[in-house]
Amino acid sequence: MQTHAAKRVEIIIEAPMESRLTEALEKSGVTGFTVLPVLGGSGRSGRWTREGQVGRAGMVAVICLIRPDRLDALLQSAFAVVERHIGVVSVTDAQVLRAERF
Amino acid sequence: MQTHAAKRVEIIIEAPMESRLTEALEKSGVTGFTVLPVLGGSGRSGRWTREGQVGRAGMVAVICLIRPDRLDALLQSAFAVVERHIGVVSVTDAQVLRAERF
Amino acid sequence: MQTHAAKRVEIIIEAPMESRLTEALEKSGVTGFTVLPVLGGSGRSGRWTREGQVGRAGMVAVICLIRPDRLDALLQSAFAVVERHIGVVSVTDAQVLRAERF
Amino acid sequence: MTDILTIAGQNLSTPMILCFALGLLAALARSDLTIPEAMAKAMSIYLLFAIGFKGGVSVANHGFDSHLILSLLAGVALSFVLPFVAFALLRGLTNLSSLDAAAVAAHYGSISIVTFVTATSVLASQGIDSEGYMVAVAAAMEAPAILSALWLAARTGSGARMDAKLWHEILLNGSIVLLIGAFVIGILTGPPGMTRIESFIVSPFQGVLCLFLLDMGLVAGRGLRGVRGLLGPGALLFGVIMPLVGAAAGAAAGLALGLSPGGLALMMTLAASASYIAVPAAMRVALPEANPALYLTLSLGVTFPFNLTIGIPTYVAIAQSIGG
Amino acid sequence: MTDILTIAGQNLSTPMILCFALGLLAALARSDLTIPEAMAKAMSIYLLFAIGFKGGVSVANHGFDSHLILSLLAGVALSFVLPFVAFALLRGLTNLSSLDAAAVAAHYGSISIVTFVTATSVLASQGIDSEGYMVAVAAAMEAPAILSALWLAARTGSGARMDAKLWHEILLNGSIVLLIGAFVIGILTGPPGMTRIESFIVSPFQGVLCLFLLDMGLVAGRGLRGVRGLLGPGALLFGVIMPLVGAAAGAAAGLALGLSPGGLALMMTLAASASYIAVPAAMRVALPEANPALYLTLSLGVTFPFNLTIGIPTYVAIAQSIGG
Amino acid sequence: MTDILTIAGQNLSTPMILCFALGLLAALARSDLTIPEAMAKAMSIYLLFAIGFKGGVSVANHGFDSHLILSLLAGVALSFVLPFVAFALLRGLTNLSSLDAAAVAAHYGSISIVTFVTATSVLASQGIDSEGYMVAVAAAMEAPAILSALWLAARTGSGARMDAKLWHEILLNGSIVLLIGAFVIGILTGPPGMTRIESFIVSPFQGVLCLFLLDMGLVAGRGLRGVRGLLGPGALLFGVIMPLVGAAAGAAAGLALGLSPGGLALMMTLAASASYIAVPAAMRVALPEANPALYLTLSLGVTFPFNLTIGIPTYVAIAQSIGG
Numbered sequence A, B, C: 001m002q003t004h005a006a007k008r009v010e011i012i013i014e015a016p017m018e019s020r021l022t023e024a025l026e027k028s029g030v031t032g033f034t035v036l037p038v039l040g041g042s043g044r045s046g047r048w049t050r051e052g053q054v055g056r057a058g059m060v061a062v063i064c065l066i067r068p069d070r071l072d073a074l075l076q077s078a079f080a081v082v083e084r085h086i087g088v089v090s091v092t093d094a095q096v097l098r099a100e101r102f
Numbered sequence D, E, F: 001m002t003d004i005l006t007i008a009g010q011n012l013s014t015p016m017i018l019c020f021a022l023g024l025l026a027a028l029a030r031s032d033l034t035i036p037e038a039m040a041k042a043m044s045i046y047l048l049f050a051i052g053f054k055g056g057v058s059v060a061n062h063g064f065d066s067h068l069i070l071s072l073l074a075g076v077a078l079s080f081v082l083p084f085v086a087f088a089l090l091r092g093l094t095n096l097s098s099l100d101a102a103a104v105a106a107h108y109g110s111i112s113i114v115t116f117v118t119a120t121s122v123l124a125s126q127g128i129d130s131e132g133y134m135v136a137v138a139a140a141m142e143a144p145a146i147l148s149a150l151w152l153a154a155r156t157g158s159g160a161r162m163d164a165k166l167w168h169e170i171l172l173n174g175s176i177v178l179l180i181g182a183f184v185i186g187i188l189t190g191p192p193g194m195t196r197i198e199s200f201i202v203s204p205f206q207g208v209l210c211l212f213l214l215d216m217g218l219v220a221g222r223g224l225r226g227v228r229g230l231l232g233p234g235a236l237l238f239g240v241i242m243p244l245v246g247a248a249a250g251a252a253a254g255l256a257l258g259l260s261p262g263g264l265a266l267m268m269t270l271a272a273s274a275s276y277i278a279v280p281a282a283m284r285v286a287l288p289e290a291n292p293a294l295y296l297t298l299s300l301g302v303t304f305p306f307n308l309t310i311g312i313p314t315y316v317a318i319a320q321s322i323g324g
């Protein structure tokens, strides 16, 4: 089937920053994103788990499929949000169906 | 270690369509898939979140690792299901361990 | 923006093996990983779902971003854990921001 | 009239209504107050189980009323017919596409179990009895409306997807199975069964309903926030007129059946209420091109609060004056 | 015999059993009724806490029975021995590989806490007392069977993975810690503690158990749906004979210990029941090549419903006629 | 003094404290016992709703005390001032960076609602009345401390991020909205509302609190396990001295306000307690460079258990001897 080049950006970020990140993404012109829950993890700031937490603790994963030419704008605005925060940003090459949606 | 080329297909689709999609995948010969929960997202049809929902609302992410030569059959059958529905389909190149499983 | 080559390793493994896997990853020198919940799936051992389960049933997805030169060590130690178990291991090429973190 | 106002006043100051209002306000003010999905589902499972079981025990207590079958048939008939009324109203009042109008119509032919539950708790607080089998009528009214709506949609050439799998999903959807299952368990175990689990399903019932309505307020408010401008005045009007039309049809059916005032009020409530769980899922599969924000907001954001605050006390008062 | 039938009849028409049946039927009919994972876990935490606490308070009330230690030892011994019996039976009745047979045997030596909880609620409804420390016996019986099964598996050269980490996981698994912890808290706080939280852990108990059994029915039904043909007649036979063998061993131990009729019935129930939470997780780690569908379906799909419907009333009736 | 010891002894043997201890021990022993996130959130929603509602009904019963406004102002003042005290103490006792010290100080100016809830249940068990509006005071004390801490952090040039969005999040955070909302609902519905939902929000309250404290023990224990060595003796000392300093300030305010002994004890408890939900989330946004392990462990791992076991009985005893 006909597929189109795209970038898959995955941002793992602290839950309290989620709405700031998605607002920044929307401002940078992304047309869509998906938020996945995260159970736990480990990094330089140690091990954590979501179990038994009541506050807006933990992290979430935000996945964003975009046209390759929009990548830089997205990374700029995402970086402005995550800069001082823990979390990771990764990008992979992808192919998407229905390119008109991106 | 010895790895083998594969494709990683990620389909984000409305929850009420999940069983139709996985049945279609099975018919197209995939040997396995994994379903991840989705917390919320945004697209042309607006912003949504799973919080507080009681029905089969929201979306799920279906991940499918396959041998590259099976990609087209998979995309065909997945597309037949998602065609009229909201959601996104992306494909990335991957390497897998234990190729005999795919 | 400045990005750096990395590998994104995704390991889908039985929940009772999670802590063994993450310990092995830490021993092999990874600096971080993220654990995502899994709702259900299908493979050679049949279909399963997490719904209504009370025990440490089901599977989890462990995502690990690493410097490319560390990939082999990671796969070795991951493989030692998953070898006799059900589950899948996949690797994709990625680009990351803030390379100093990996 | 004074009656209605008194009841409405009382009704507005119950913890249930106020909890719904709290949720609505919190969502509109963009508070981050949320009820976890698993907790919302747990409460709905509890409410369905409790209401079904209580209905069954009541049937076990009073014996099978000869009217059970007739009431079921009347419920099914209402559910089949009301979508046509709704569709006609929508075409008159709004400029929705016929596809969207059909999807909305399906919701108003079907029922909202929480509206029903709230009505039973209003009746209980006023000491009014009702037929236990009304929960079976509620279950029977969930699905037929979907068929009517798909027929309407098909007529307009919108290619509704209707297959055996979808029928299976609709008829055996979780809430119908749980409601009917608990109803049958209530009949089979009767009063001794009630004694065993009464302090689980009766005592905390109203409190759980409060927290559930808080959640419904949050979800409704979030929906309303997202659709500013989507609903024109015609659609809003439909959202409050249609329940009254439904209630009138329910009243006619209930009177013909000779239901008790309590049963009459419940029949009116069922006909007046609009689905927001089972039918939306079915519409996503069968009519994916119809706009979900439209039918969800109308059903949950307009008609549900209308019934909760004004509708139910009105139906109860009318049922008491014309019934029995 | 009439006794057994009467009790069995009564038992079959309790809301608990009917809820399990509802879940089973709903899953077999492929309804989408599901209990969220978090709700199922919440209910199991509630049940473990309540049953442990009640046992502890009962011990605080009656003082430490000199038989506590002996009963614990008897339980541990049963858990060690029963896997060998189960293994021999399986090798005779089925053609399972010795690896699969060892894994299944581990489940039958260990215990099912929900079967135990259901038995206590059957006893309570018949006004039969039992030793409060039986919950400690239940906890003590969870793990030893795993050791026997791994020894059996190792003997057949199947490379069981047994390390300190796994032992730690088994001995400090969540349900053992919660059960024993609540038991100790019950002993320490005694009747005043009970007064404080009685309306949380006693009154709603049976109702929560109903919804939990609904979930177990759903899970069991989903399992059975997935394994058509996996279990031959020999395996099915094992699933109903082994609990009777276990119950007989439990009865012998209980009589030797001089337990009350209620305690005797519980000891029989423990020995007759098969684990479906702790042992499966341990087997996935230690014997990953053994087929989980096999042991889960036998334990949860065959033996659990057998004990629920026929087993428990039988054990209670027998315990009353031979005990005390 | 004997009084304090007696109460402390009684307090230590309540199921609540023992449940917290069980959770702590289970986590330190690396048991896999866990409470699902959704269950923990459900319990906290229940507790906030119940405590808010009960406070409101109590205000509806006793009429508006002229002291309500003054008490709110006093609470806000305490919340503003205490972070400066905490900051000074931290700089004296530890070598934390001024950024970390400011972040910790925010937590101690704000309050812990579970500590408050536990104190109300200790008062209830001793038959001591208190002002219903203290829940409003609790809500009012959540946020001001954040402002003081950000001012302290800004002064040290650490670039605190404070914008309108963050203020909105803090002032309308879920727990404040739910607590105040339930309080207002309690006032509006009064005793008739209480009658309707009493068996949901009063009877099971202490039992739910037990399981919630079990969860808090688990989370605290997991935190302590992860930070071995992070907290020096100075920080630990701060974790037990600061609550006493806070309680003294709370006592002064409460005496000046003329609160009843129960109200006085609650005011001391609020001032003595440290936030572990609302403030950490705000700190992650505003002071991301501050170390969360530090403030969470101090608040939840040191001060919370201190208040639970020693603090609350002390404050109650002191309030009774100096108050009313």
Ligand SMILES: Nc1ncnc2c1ncn2[C@@H]1O[C@H](COP(=O)(O)O)[C@@H](O)[C@H]1O
Pocket: A012, A040, A041, A042, A043, A044, A045, A046, A048, A059, A085, A086, A087, A088, C031, C032, C033, C034, C035, C063, C064, C065, C066, C101, C102
């Ligand atoms: N290399 C990595 N791969 C995947 N996830 C990571 C990685 N490093 C950090 N994370 C995630 O980001 C969180 C914060 O990381 P850190 O900023 O290193 O403390 C961790 O708890 C993980 O969930």
Ligand SMILES: Nc1ncnc2c1ncn2[C@@H]1O[C@H](COP(=O)(O)O)[C@@H](O)[C@H]1O
Pocket: A031, A032, A033, A034, A035, A063, A064, A065, A066, A101, A102, B012, B040, B041, B042, B043, B044, B045, B046, B048, B059, B085, B086, B087, B088
């Ligand atoms: N570009 C995208 N990247 C990631 N997820 C997307 C994207 N577009 C849409 N989605 C997901 O698909 C859902 C439906 O999208 P849409 O069909 O555009 O309304 C959204 O709510 C997202 O969860």
Ligand SMILES: Nc1ncnc2c1ncn2[C@@H]1O[C@H](COP(=O)(O)O)[C@@H](O)[C@H]1O
Pocket: B031, B032, B033, B034, B035, B063, B064, B065, B066, B101, B102, C012, C040, C041, C042, C043, C044, C045, C046, C048, C059, C085, C086, C087, C088
């Ligand atoms: N090809 C695949 N793509 C994605 N997930 C898979 C695949 N194969 C297996 N899995 C996951 O791994 C689990 C165990 O697979 P298996 O070992 O084949 O039974 C499945 O239930 C899926 O969750």
Ligand code: NA
Pocket: D082, D107, D108, D109, D110, D111, D112, D246, D270, D271, D272, D273, D274, D275
């Ligand atoms: Na209707």
Ligand code: NA
Pocket: E082, E107, E108, E109, E110, E111, E112, E246, E270, E271, E272, E273, E274, E275
């Ligand atoms: Na056994």
Ligand code: NA
Pocket: F082, F107, F108, F109, F110, F111, F112, F246, F270, F271, F272, F273, F274, F275
């Ligand atoms: Na404080």
